[in-house]
Structure formats: structure tokens, C-alpha cells
Amino acid sequence: MHALLDNVVSHFEAVFGRAPEWHAFAPGRANLIGEHVDHQEGCVLPAAINRYTVAAAAPNKDHVFRLWSAPMRDHPIIHPAARDDLQPVEGSWGNYVLGVIHAYQASGIHSGGFDMAFDSNLPIGAGMSSSASIEACTALVVEGLSGTSLSPNQRALLCQRAEHQFAGVPCGIMDQLTVNSGIDGHALAIDCRTLTIEPHQIPEDLCLLVIDSQVRHALADGEYAKRKADCQHASETLGIPLLRDASLPLLQSRKADLGERVFRRAHHVVTEINRVTAFQEAMRNADRERMGILLTESHRSLRDDFEVSCPELDLLVAIARDHGAIGSRMMGGGFGGSTITLVSLHQADAIADSIGRAYRQATGKEAVCHLVRPVGGAAAHSLSPNNHPSLS
């Protein structure tokens, strides 16, 4: 990560012809279990991981936002820093940045114009929260430049607002909270209703393997919103605020009223929330077999009830199980992206290799295996002696 930070400072200097005043970094996230339940205020068990977006920034006097990104270098953005009427730019990566600036402005926090460069070793669109990490870097820079410091939860809520209003994805709070609040060596049991976080140490002999199918998803294309709408329909029919408030017996008793598809959507959410509790207990008891079973059930539920998987993810999960993984399932929003696979530390490299080989043989495509580690959350540091030294 330090090399990445040095790189982004060099990029900033090359692109903008001066030194940056702030740099910031934000991790990606993996999710052990609790998928597609955060928008129903359920509980989830993600971890911030050691793949990062980094940024360097400095204020300008031109009242514009000049945004440059190494992975998106062909699409630099210059946007007027008009005070209260920032608008999304259709199809632009810059919306994650502009959306955050706008959310802060709406809360009365104004940074003024600035130049900002990004770099990343977090694959984009792979279900590892690259967008939440761009948002967190931006939020920290806005705070640094405006001399404010919000709590990680307040920051996460503003980043989520950016995603809703500028990226068009009505996401839950899991990604933004995780990248802002990560804890070294720990998964975070997040209650997405109360926003309380309970750290759970991940056993040191357990390894998290995130396998990127390289099939790319577009959550903004409406499937995510459709799933959320089905969940809302279910809770309205059941007469409860959100599916977090449903029990399995209640759901079963109203199956006919819900209709087949909406029942399946709700069934996923209710059973997945139960699996999160069961998984935490299995992890505390070092019961690997039970953890594996719960991951398998989670995948099946996401595939058949929530219908957010795709053939490549199903294949990666099956291959992982056949090659000695403790358990595996699709991760994140779905329709492509990555799987999360739990393996024993001493077998991690061998299993990663054999999964990659089997996937190549079956599909002719390359999957990218990331052996990841749980890390701390986003932070920013001033590079100028006149500023407040650091934010996290």
C-alpha cells in the first residue's frame, strides 16, 4: 500500500504540476456471509481487506473539481465546483466523487475546488467495493480540506447517499461502513439497523480467498433495485417495516399472499439473516464443517431464491468445494464479480492454483485469485505542515 501511495503522489505531481496536500487510502471489502440483507437492515459479517484505493489531493483556486484516476486515465473529469447544484455526469466514474462532495455540501460541509488523483489495486466491478473505497477517500479529503472530522458511521452514511443519488444504486450500508471501520485481523458483525459493529477475530489459520470471475456486473442496470423492490413488496404484504422484522413461520404462513417470486426473495433474506448468526457461532467454536455448510446454503439461496448469481460464479463455487475449500459462495451484489472462499492457511496457495486451473479448463477464461487479509479502515494524512495531521 505504501508503494501505491507513493505512486499516486507521483501521478498527482505529473498530472497537476504541483505537490498534493493530502493523501488518503481506503480498503476494499470481502463479505463472509450476510449477502443482500443490508438493504433490509439485517446483520452482515464483512471485513475490510488489503486491496486499496488511494488518492492524493490539493485545493485549487479555480473553483473546479479536477479528477484523474490511473485505472481510468483516459477519462479525466473537470467539473465546476458550483456550490449547491452539482449534478451526476451520465455513465462517469466521477459520480462516486461528485456524489460525495454533493452529500457533504448538502450537510453544510464545503471543501472548495480541488484537484485529486486516484490509483488502486482493487479490481473495479469485482464485488469488492471499489466504489465505496473511492467514496471513502473522497470523503476524507473533503473533511481534510474543510477542516471537519466526522465519525466513520456519519461518513459512511454520506457515502451511501452519494451512491443512491449519483451512482443510481439503492445500496445498503454494508460496503461504506466496512471500508470506513475495518479492524485489523477481524470481521465486523454489523447490525445494519442500529449501525453497531462487533469485531470478530478471524482465526489465524483461516485464509480468505476472493476469486474474481472477471465477469463484470452493472448494479446500476436495475437488477439490484428490482430485488430491493421485491423485498419492499414482501414487507408491505406482511405488514412489517422491513424483512429484518420477518420470521420464517410468518413468511411460510403468508406464502400464497406473497406470490412465488416475492416469497423466494423474502425467503433468501430471512434465512440469510439466520445464517449470519449461525456462522458467527460456528466461527467462535472453530466449527469449520458448519461454516462450510452455511456458505454453501448461502450460495444456493442467492442463486435460486434471490437469483443474483451467474454460471461462472456457480462454477467457481462448485470447483472450490471439489478442491478442498472449507466453503465458498458468491459475494457482493452478484451477476458476476467474485466468490469468497474459505481455506486453511497451509493449503491456500495450492487450492488457489488448482481452482484457477480447473476454471480455465472448464471455461477458457482466467479467474484472478486474491489471498486477502482483514485490515483497518480508511484514513487520510496531511502532507502539508499547516493542516490537521490525520483523519480516520
Ligand code: GLA
Ligand atoms: C452491493 C451493495 C451492498 C450490498 C451487497 C449485497 O455490494 O453495495 O450494499 O447490498 O451488494 O450484499
